[in-house]
Amino acid sequence: xxxxxxxxxxxxxxxxxxxxxxSDINLLNPLLDKISIKINNFADNDINNGxxxxxxxxxxxLIHQGYTLLQETMINEIFTKHFGNNxxxxxxxxxxxxxxxxxxxxxxxxxxxxDSAKQNIQLVTQIVDSLDESSANIFSEISNDRNxxxxxxxxxKPLTATELKxxxxxxYETLKRGAKYV
Numbered sequence: 001x002x003x004x005x006x007x008x009x010x011x012x013x014x015x016x017x018x019x020x021x022x023s024d025i026n027l028l029n030p031l032l033d034k035i036s037i038k039i040n041n042f043a044d045n046d047i048n049n050g051x052x053x054x055x056x057x058x059x060x061x062l063i064h065q066g067y068t069l070l071q072e073t074m075i076n077e078i079f080t081k082h083f084g085n086n087x088x089x090x091x092x093x094x095x096x097x098x099x100x101x102x103x104x105x106x107x108x109x110x111x112x113x114x115d116s117a118k119q120n121i122q123l124v125t126q127i128v129d130s131l132d133e134s135s136a137n138i139f140s141e142i143s144n145d146r147n148x149x150x151x152x153x154x155x156x157k158p159l160t161a162t163e164l165k166x167x168x169x170x171x172y173e174t175l176k177r178g179a180k181y182v
Contacts, residue, residue, distance in 0.1 A: 001089060003049045004076065009042040047076040047085065054172050063161070066168050067146045074101075074139055074175065082127055096120055100127035104136035138171050 013036065020032045041052035050073025057066030076088055078097045083090070099117045102108075103124070110121060117124045145167055148158045159167065 003042065003053055004047050005045055005085070005088065007042075008044060009039060009049075010044050012039060045085075047073065047080055047088075050076060051172070051176050054168075055176075058165070058169055058172065061165070063165050063168055064146075064149050066172070067142055067149065067164075070168065070172055070175070071139065071142045071146065074135065074142075078127060078130065081130060082123070092116070096124055097127060100124055100131060101136050101139040104128050104131045104133065105140045135175070138174060141167070142171055 016032050016036050016039075020029050020036075038056070041055065042049050050069050054066045054070045054073065057063065057069060075094055075097045078100070079085075079088060079093060082097075083093050087093075095116060099114060103113060103117065106112075110118065113121075113124070145159060145164055148155060149164065151158075
């Protein structure tokens with residue numbers, strides 16, 4: 001959550017540049033250049049920092065974290081469309097968004113919804129209607145792949161580590177085309 005709403009990336013970028021110019025130890029400049037490149041795609045108070053973080057995870061082989069960040073970023077995007085960007089941590093609203101993805105993917109009738117979704121039928125219907133099938137499919141695939149990781153491969157036909165990484169990269173690249181920071 002910190003990278004989306006609390007971290008001051010602008011200040012960090014300024015501090016890196018100030019230190020590059022005033023560094024008495026020029027040997028630090030290559031390191032400061034690397035830091036500058038690594039934080040370049042991050043901005044203050046931007047949910048798209050989630051995509052930048054997924055890219056970071058892919059580059060540093062943090063696959064499990066990348067799956068989690070990608071799925072939560074998808075939720076954040078829909079959350080902000082329907083609830084604004086205040087209180088992104090609201091579990092109840094996040095759960096309604098998760099349910100909307102599930103409903104869209106499975107093309108469920110209202111009778112098949114869980115109780116929480118049924119209690120918020122108008123809102124959940126709006127969320128479901130705002131989703132496209134492609135993103136609902138990707139959300140579902142991410143959930144399935146995360147389960148392979150979370151259950152340590154103790155499932156029928158688990159994905160290999162290489163397949164998990166390749167899939168994460170594929171999902172990320174598909175979704176980032178619509179992201180603002182790219």
